Amino acid sequence: MLDRLQAQAPDALLALIKMHAQDPREDKIDLGVGVYRTNEGATPVFRSIKKAEQKLIDEQDSKSYLGPEGDTGFTAALMPYIFGEDATMGGRIEGMQTPGGTGAVRLAVALAKAAGVTRVHMGVPSWPNHAQILADVGVETVPFTHAKSDGTADLEAVLAAIHGAGPNDAVLLHGCCHNPTGVDYTLDQWEAIAAAFAETGVLPLLDIAYHGLGQGLDEDVAGIRKVLAAVPEALIAYSCDKNFGLYRDRVGAFYMMAKEASQLPAIVSNANALARANWSMPPDHGGAAVRNVLRDPAMTKEWLEELDDMRARMRRVRARLAAADNEAPGLNLAALGDQNGLFAMLPLDKDQIARLREDHGIYMAGSGRINVAGLHAGNTEKFIAALADVTKG
Ligand code: LMR
Numbered sequence: 001m002l003d004r005l006q007a008q009a010p011d012a013l014l015a016l017i018k019m020h021a022q023d024p025r026e027d028k029i030d031l032g033v034g035v036y037r038t039n040e041g042a043t044p045v046f047r048s049i050k051k052a053e054q055k056l057i058d059e060q061d062s063k064s065y066l067g068p069e070g071d072t073g074f075t076a077a078l079m080p081y082i083f084g085e086d087a088t089m090g091g092r093i094e095g096m097q098t099p100g101g102t103g104a105v106r107l108a109v110a111l112a113k114a115a116g117v118t119r120v121h122m123g124v125p126s127w128p129n130h131a132q133i134l135a136d137v138g139v140e141t142v143p144f145t146h147a148k149s150d151g152t153a154d155l156e157a158v159l160a161a162i163h164g165a166g167p168n169d170a171v172l173l174h175g176c177c178h179n180p181t182g183v184d185y186t187l188d189q190w191e192a193i194a195a196a197f198a199e200t201g202v203l204p205l206l207d208i209a210y211h212g213l214g215q216g217l218d219e220d221v222a223g224i225r226k227v228l229a230a231v232p233e234a235l236i237a238y239s240c241d242k243n244f245g246l247y248r249d250r251v252g253a254f255y256m257m258a259k260e261a262s263q264l265p266a267i268v269s270n271a272n273a274l275a276r277a278n279w280s281m282p283p284d285h286g287g288a289a290v291r292n293v294l295r296d297p298a299m300t301k302e303w304l305e306e307l308d309d310m311r312a313r314m315r316r317v318r319a320r321l322a323a324a325d326n327e328a329p330g331l332n333l334a335a336l337g338d339q340n341g342l343f344a345m346l347p348l349d350k351d352q353i354a355r356l357r358e359d360h361g362i363y364m365a366g367s368g369r370i371n372v373a374g375l376h377a378g379n380t381e382k383f384i385a386a387l388a389d390v391t392k393g
Contacts, residue, residue, distance in 0.1 A: 013128065013365055020363040028361035029383060031374040034179065034342045036213075036242055036310055039376040046245045048303035052292035056285070066284065068275040069268075070097025074287035075253045077294035082208065082221055082238060082255070089228065091261035094268050095253050096275065097282040101209045101239025102129060104254040108205050108235040109137045110274045111256070111267075112170050117203065121161040121171045123147075123154075125345070125367060127179045130172065130207075142169070147183040147345075151335025155189045162196040170203040173227075175236075176220035177210030177341020180369035184214065184340050190223030194230035204231060209239040212307045213314065214340030232259040240290055242342065243307060249286030310373075314342070317375045321384070328387035342373050352390040360386040 016032035035043050045053075069075075075095035079087035087093070098104040109120065120139050122130060123146030134141045144161040145154045162171055173193070178184055185193060197204050206224050214220045228234055240251040256271060258264040275281075293299045321344075322337030336344045348356070348368045356362040362383060364370045375383055 011128075016363050016365065019357075023361055023363075025361040027379070027382065029363065029374060029379050031362065031364040031370040031372075031383075034242070034371050034373075035247060036245065036314075036342065036373045037376065039313060039378075041374075041376060041378070043245065043247075046303065046306050048293050048299045048306060049244060049246065049289050051299055051302070052289040052296070053285075055292050055296075056288050060288070063284070065281060068096065068272040068281055070282040071284060071287040071291055072096075073295070074251075074291040075255070077291050078238065078240075078253055079255075081217055081294075082211070082224075082236070083228065084221075084225055089257060092259070092264065093255055093257045094264050095255040096268070096271060097287045098237075098252040098254045098275070099279055099282050100250040101207070101237055101241060101252040102133070103250070103279065103282065104237035104239065104252040105130065105205075105207055106133050106137065106278065107254045107271055107274055108207075108237050109133055109139055110278075111271050112203060112205060112235060113137055113139050114270055114274065115203075116168050117170045118168045119166070119170075120205065121165055121169060123158060123161075123173070123178075125180055126172075126174070127207075127209075146178065147181045149332075151183060151332055151339065153178075153183050153185045153189060155185070155192060158185075158193060159196050162193070162200055162202050165200060165202040170205050170235075171197075172205040172207065173224075175206050175208035175211070175224045177214045177343070179209065179341070180343045180345055180365070180367060182336065182339030182341050182344040182372070185223055187222055187226070190226045193223075194226040197227055198230040201232070204234045205237070206234060207237045209237075210242050210341045211238070212243045213311055213342065216311070217304075217307070220340075228257060231257075233257055240286065244286070244290055244293070244303070246286040246289070249289075250283055251286035251290060252282075253287075313376075314372055317372050317380060318344075320380055321372070321375075324384045324387075327384050328391050330391055331387060333387075336372070342371050343369055344372055345369050346387075348390070355390045356386055360389070362386055 020030045121142045124143040145157040148154045234257045236255040238253040241247045256267050321333050325334040346368045
């Protein structure tokens with residue numbers, strides 16, 4: 001039976017981690033998978049999380065099951081940061097913990113499917129796992145263009161997707177720090193998107209995986225808050241991988257916004273049933289640590305400072321790359337200064353990407369996506385010189 005299975009290619013992005021690890025060159029640069037790195041190239045555990053974990057070790061008195069909804073203190077503590085002061089929108093939003101943002105996206109798509117969604121419109125390029133999840137859950141992906149060649153968002157394309165959507169369609173949008181392009185909608189554009197959702201009644205699926213790493217905690221969710229204020233219902237996936245540095249602990253949250261508060265229990269019961277069949281219950285540790293951070297003012301302050309430092313460092317790297325526009329003409333590096341988050345797409349061809357890897361020890365996704373956070377004071381000049389080398393005529 002099992003010999004019927006065809007070998008699958010390894011996930012290209014995850015395979016890059018191994019290739020980079022095996023490269024003996026000391027000055028190699030990893031711009032592949034999306035993890036934040038310090039100016040020293042490290043991905044340390046947050047200081048605030050270390051303290052929260054210690055508190056957990058000292059105070060946790062049981063590891064008994066919690067249920068498919070996970071740590072509800074964790075999901076509740078995040079809500080004001082995502083949704084603002086009226087965090088439940090009058091009792092219309094409820095959340096549950098998921099194994100990472102990936103679990104939250106999967107649950108959003110599966111719940112949408114259970115409610116009758118058969119197609120999801122999605123801006124491309126997108127995080128490659130989005131399309132894989134949609135296909136695996138059994139929902140059709142309908143692509144539209146996310147970014148224009150000048151490095152700004154294609155508003156007309158998303159509006160056409162929303163207005164063209166059928167009664168069984170949903171539209172998936174990245175809340176901020178778009179992966180892989182770094183190109184976010186402006187607030188005016190979000191206003192138009194919110195109006196289109198309101199006019200058509202199409203269900204928004206919102207994926208927020210880099211909250212706080214673009215322009216600021218409030219600024220990064222200002223767009224999705226406009227959508228949520230305008231629409232009757234929405235599904236929201238959230239990841240704590242990057243903004244709490246909890247990657248391997250798999251900490252995510254899934255929020256459901258109902259038309260009426262009275263409809264929420266039935267919606268949540270469906271999500272609970274889907275979670276039970278998928279993973280039964282989410283891993284506890286990371287969510288409990290986030291809850292501890294957010295319930296303690298001193299730890300919260302430290303976390304906010306850590307987040308500010310990360311964001312400021314990435315903005316400095318972006319500014320340096322933007323200033324190098326003339327050094328590697330044709331790549332539109334200037335646009336990177338206005339984009340957000342960990343990622344940017346460089347219009348490099350396959351040969352150029354291979355030369356960067358082979359000649360310069362620089363590892364990036366085959367799509368031309370770079371992780372801006374892989375650059376720092378010690379390697380940015382080398383990267384710019386390598387770009388100049390592979391793009392010179
Ligand atoms: C990425 O896009 O690099 C991250 O979101 C990690 C992942 O799981 O792909």
